[in-house]
Amino acid sequence: MNTGIIESVREATTDTPNSAGDAPVVISSYLALLRKGCEEEVVASMAALEGVEVHGSEHGQYVVTIEADSVDETFERATKITRLEGVTTFSLVHCNFEDEDLGA
């Protein structure tokens, strides 16, 4: 696992989950492929987004999580990441929305 870039970004950003305690939360994880040569900047701009954390990389893919209040907010943040310069692809692995009343 490569955490070099991640550590340097962690130092520069504060990880502030957007809600704590018993508030509803949707937690999702992703793999991101980043354009070669600009990984550090892109990791930093991802991690700067609210509720977004970058956990390291494996086989060239960066592991990212999003914590948000709802599925919609999750989607909004994920969409933002797909549009960041240097993000080649951003794929969903897991999304837990057990807290959310989907309207059923």
Added chain:
Amino acid sequence: MDLSRRTFVKATAVSLAFGTAAVAAGCTPEGGGLFGGGNGTTYKAVCRYCGTGCGILCEVEDGRLVSVTGDPDNESSRGLNCIKGIHLAKLLYGADRLTTPLIRDNPQTKGTNDGLREATWEEALDLVAGKLKTAWKADKKRIAFWGSGQQPITEGYVLSKFWKAGLLCNNIDPNARLCMASAVVAFMNVFQTDEPPGSYKDLDQADVFITWGANMAEAHPVLYSRLSSRKLSGADVKHYDLTTLITSTSKDADKVMVFRPGSDLAIANAISNYLIVNNKCDTAFIADHIQFKTGAENLGNAYEDGYDASDVGKTVNDVAPATFEEFAARMSEYTLEYAAQLSGVSAADIQEIAEHFANPNTKVMSLWTMGVNQHNRGTWMNHNIYNMHLLSGKICKPGCGPFSLTGQPTACGTAREVGLFAHRLPADLLVATPQHRRYTEAIWDLPGGYLDAIEAPGFHTIKIFREMSKGNMDFLWTSTNNWAATLPNLTRFLGIDPKYDGVFKTFIVVNEVYPTKSTQYADVVFPVAMWVEREGQYGNAERRTTIFEKAVDPPGEAKWDVWTYLQVARRVLEGETIGGADAFDQLFGFIWNRETDDFDGEHREINRRLFEEYRIFSNPQLKQAAQDINMDVTGEFEAKLKMENKQLAPYDEYLDKNGLTWPVREVDGKWLQTSWRFANGSQADGFDEVGIAQYGEAGLAGNVSFYKSAKGKPSAVFRPYEPPAFEPNEEYPFWFCTGRLLEHWHSGSMTQRIPELQRALPEMLLDMNEEDCKRLGIKDGDLVRVTSPYGSVEIKASTAKRTAPPEGLCFAAFHQESVLINLAVQDIYCPLSKEPDYKKTIVRIEKV
């Protein structure tokens, strides 16, 4: 969620992602099984959006979905989903899900949000069956079903059997006509089999990728991710993006070549010609495998309704054999310079691609989808791509080959493999071919000759709707599509042009999950189950059949589509007989209980029985009468059918394996899939060993044997450049290209139903070139009117470069019903495939 649960869920999410990174790289993750951590029950599923066919594990607790995870055991997606997977579950729970049947009493309310009232199933079914029976008895040409590349396999199969054998009517076509028909016709013309020879595994091994008019990064994100992983793997891998406008797929391409709309035909021909004149063809491959042809030319365009029956329209499928020299002579016009002049791409750039094809050691993969298919010469452009690969022998080898991407989750599995087309029967069979009808009769236990009544193909999609618009349709039933938003030329088809008011006169039935533009025109709406509210099966672009399990119940009174077909079939076929037996019992008695007037068994069991009957089409050994026709034991036909060529495995194999690519072969008691068709090698490694041993020939060039093609040789057919149906002029100075973006899918009939989700979805915008905007005094965000010879639509202009069109071209996606861009889109279609050209309408743009 309390803190400890939150910590646990997050840790699970992170470890799943690390594990999936290993799976995507082809390694086994440490610790084995990936999925875990949830308290619920896990069901296997497939995404219901695009043709990639990503596997998804759905976790259910107390009857509701609580999480989704990319399925690591699904080989198409290897644990990945695109971001659309985030809201897949939420789609089931929109506030305005349809839960009761609806009836419209006054057709004059069509086109509005009013006029539909709630009804009981009994009333709605009786009404629909009565209308269908009356219309059917009066004139079979005046009824039609418009199906979908999103209907699961068993649903499409029941429908096809009902319409073709029950009603003896060929007026049934899928929305796949709008997206895949050009690919299909070319597959049949070139290979005589409708399928890609390669698989997604080629993405992991290619040296050069060429995207032809395809925004793969947004339309097939998980496959694009696989392509990108290959590119980033360190090998010297190149990606060329040939496109008419800059898209997200262009961003990381090594070279982007923007060509003039329609000139892709000439670029591909110039590459073929380069191989010929420089003696860079694979001559051994050609000698063993290729036959050459020329075809009808100067086809004009389907401007008029009578085009198909016109003198030129009747000749469009004509081909004649040619020698290699004759083929080469026709191709010789396409010098690099000529293609450069037509396309605007430099001769040097075209040559750079040609040299990759010329290098025998380079593995080249061509990828295309709507840009090639929705083209006034869409079938020809598919041909021209195959020509390059056939001449260079770059086909049927791992990492190599032409790969037609599909738009919908089961355009291959249902529309194509089940054969929901006006000219088809299941498994590539054609209504017009006697042996094919006999074979189908044998499987469906019909008297010999029974299907001769459907010898003539029915209406293709555009013909159905053109006839409807003229008042020549009495009954139309649609399912799993949103025709009132996705058809081209909606100004005509929705009766906005008062000359065409047929939509108000036709009795229209719509099976739907949400209110859509199409339900606004429905006389009856049947509320149905969606996605994992029932069990179903999808067939994706790489021949993979995958089952999705029923995970939750449909809401309210919503029913499985198949139940609606059979309830109507039971009523319409009352009193009808087939060979002296009750018609309905003859066709559907094996799944229906007359006494309870419902399915004769559990949901899975009904699916299994349907699939097992469908499976006989590709396993003739399961039924002697079918096998006799397959093997032509009486000698009355020209040849064997070779139906085992697309062999499917027993239903339960798919449940065990999370999907298998056909043909699936039984070797030593195990069912093994095929990744590379017609390529010899071990079946266990994914090669077509069993098929070649049965019908092919070993030892041919490239270790390939095209045993399904006529004379064992695919056809390289010369197809020239012919211009688009319209070229921009003084009155209409722009090309208008339509397409799709990552966040939405199709017409937005599902994604747009969740109000909160709307916030995150992009507004429908007209992407324009800045210079054009300057000239017209249009600023970013201004409302503009786009007018074509077909109609007009108002939309906001954008210069934000979500896509960046060159001067003279504009682009919009078609996801939003409130901005109905298809009002302005032409309904001109490829003369061979009848697939409309959504990419090249001519328009003018004015600030509102």
